[in-house]
Amino acid sequence: MTTRTTAALLRRHVHGLQQLTEGSPSGRVVRAGSLAFADAGIDVAAFNAIAVTGAAWSVGDLDRAAALAATSHRPWSITVQLGTGTVRDAARLRAVERVAERHGLTERDEDPFLACRPADFRPATPVADDPAAGTADGPVTRTADGYATRTTDGPAVRTAGRATFGVRRTGRPHVVTVPAADWREYTEVVAAGFEVPPATFGTVFGGALLDDPTVTGYLVRVDGRTVGSGLGVRTDDALGVHNVAVRTDDALGVHNVAVLPADRGHGAGRAVTERAVRDGFAAGATAAFLVSSPDGLPLYRSLGFRHVDTLVRWSAPEPATDRGTDRASDRASDGMSGRASDRATVPVVPPMSSSTARS
Incomplete structure (x- = not known):
């Protein structure tokens, strides 16, 4: 599967999550230029997310989307594709990590992104x-x-x-x-x-x-x-x-x-x-x-x-006293x-x- 095909599927993944959020009675999608904050309306950080893929985004838009997410007063996260190790991939990852840190999102998780064609x-x-x-x-x-x-x-x-x-x-x-x-x-x-x-x-x-x-x-x-x-x-x-x-x-x-x-x-x-x-x-x-x-x-x-590909997610760490809640939130x-x-x-x-x- 080519890099271009993977990029298209990652965009569809983001579109699909936004589609589910918009179709949910508790959800909303708020736009910030090239990016969007998908707010599912529940207290699970990965459900309330900003996703960054490809090159069609800006740090300014990410900062604006993050500011919108912070006003929801719910746990939230930023997800970015890891990519294949190119200079552009590395620069995107560093830029997103810096924005995440500015907003207190310092806990990092990684999940494999898989694809299959009919053949x-x-x-x-x-x-x-x-x-x-x-x-x-x-x-x-x-x-x-x-x-x-x-x-x-x-x-x-x-x-x-x-x-x-x-x-x-x-x-x-x-x-x-x-x-x-x-x-x-x-x-x-x-x-x-x-x-x-x-x-x-x-x-x-x-x-x-x-x-x-x-x-x-x-x-x-x-x-x-x-x-x-x-x-x-x-x-x-x-x-x-x-x-x-x-x-x-x-x-x-x-x-x-x-x-x-x-x-x-x-x-x-x-x-x-x-x-x-x-x-x-x-x-x-x-x-x-x-x-x-x-x-x-x-x-x-x-x-x-x-x-x-791999998706990297940043979220805010839970206090030590809330680890039981955090494990349930992670599972959700x-x-x-x-x-x-x-x-x-x-x-x-x-x-x-x-x-x-x-x-």
Whole structure:
């Protein structure tokens, strides 16, 4: 994959995160010249972010965007591409780091940025054998305590006060799409996968976001239990953010790949990633991309993704007395940043793109 192609995908990644933020009932995107502050409206720094990629930006605009971010009185961050080590890449990184330091953002994290083209995609499950193929969900109802229940091929059951959902008794992951009406259920599963309270995400996934034609939410079910989640977002580099009337050369961003801790390592993360990428390519995307945790790299590489760049994020360090809150905030940031979270260790967490998936 060429440097120019990677740069285009990074722009689409930023556009996709802004698109999700604008589509969220709690979010807003504030422009500052060549840059923008995407404010998700929750207390997770990686969800409230300024992203710097390529050469079309200025230090003055970054300072202005940072000043806007500071007025939100919420944790926030600046993300920049690491690049390939050119003089321009090094200068961009130094300039962004200086601005971050001026605004008290001194904690640095790095995450791999991965990409896959249709010709390189290697799904483990043939389409004809995909448990999700051709299966429709039954109607959603709500119990007296507000939980959603749904009937698919088996009865809905309840575990520990939460609704779980009947599926075919095969023991295999079964991936379904989620309408906006079920955003609370979706939020619960994402939060459980990233091991944070559902309140951490507020109404980020609420409103009409999951009914947006460019956004698809997914849930993974195995033998009557909902065990994981995912999100696919289609973006177009030429037409910018949220333009669905005409698209050319779409790309797909994969986000919120999260699996409940007890169910990791059994194919749920792989199943939802495969489904999201398949759906994106079938809709005309010419590439898929995501931000991975280091532990998620083997899974994504096995599907045909390549590590094409690294995203560096600066945020304000938490006081020592707030480290427990900080760990929860770090885990939550995997959700919007797109990182996947199906890994053996406790995930350390918006923007929307990370993973707890290792199979």
